[in-house]
Amino acid sequence: MRSLKVMAGLLALLLVAGACGYGETTAATTTTEEPSVTPDFEVAVALSEWAVGAEASVGRGEVRFNVTNGGGTVHQLAIYRGGSLSGDSIDGGELIGRTGNIRADGTDALQVSLDPGSYWLVCPISGHTAAGMSAELTVGS
Ligand SMILES: [Cu+2]
Numbered sequence: 112m113r114s115l116k117v118m119a120g121l122l123a124l125l126l127v128a129g130a131c132g133y134g135e136t137t138a139a140t141t142t143t144e145e146p147s148v149t150p151d152f153e154v155a156v157a158l159s160e161w162a163v164g165a166e167a168s169v170g171r172g173e174v175r176f177n178v179t180n181g182g183g184t185v186h187q188l189a190i191y192r193g194g195s196l197s198g199d200s201i202d203g204g205e206l207i208g209r210t211g212n213i214r215a216d217g218t219d220a221l222q223v224s225l226d227p228g229s230y231w232l233v234c235p236i237s238g239h240t241a242a243g244m245s246a247e248l249t250v251g252s
Pocket of ligand 1: 185186187234235236239244
């Protein structure tokens with residue numbers, strides 16, 4: 112009897128873990144889906160240790176960021192509107208969009224609608240922004 116209860120407990124744990132895993136997978140793949148809106152502009156973003164390489168300006172509208180991780184470790188791309196660079200974070204910035212993990216030599220795409228203004232492109236993984244993975248992007252009218 113006791114072993115049956117243990118088995119039932121383990122099964123419940125597996126179901127919970129499976130449900131969580133499924134949720135994460137779903138969230139991670141949403142950023143890689145083909146956007147339904149045709150982008151007005153495309154921006155190539157090169158991630159590496161420790162830099163975010165991209166054009167400094169782009170026009171307003173639907174902007175598709177084609178991200179390549181040319182580094183040797185996992186990176187992400189996060190886009191903030193406004194704010195100021197402060198160590199490992201963007202103070203006062205509004206998170207506009209973010210990819211999931213991009214493995215070394217991997218790619219991902221992120222499409223967002225951008226109004227004119229100042230933006231930051233950063234790698235939000237702990238320590239990476241402070242290490243130099245940030246770039247400013249100006250969206251013109
Ligand atoms: Cu990074």
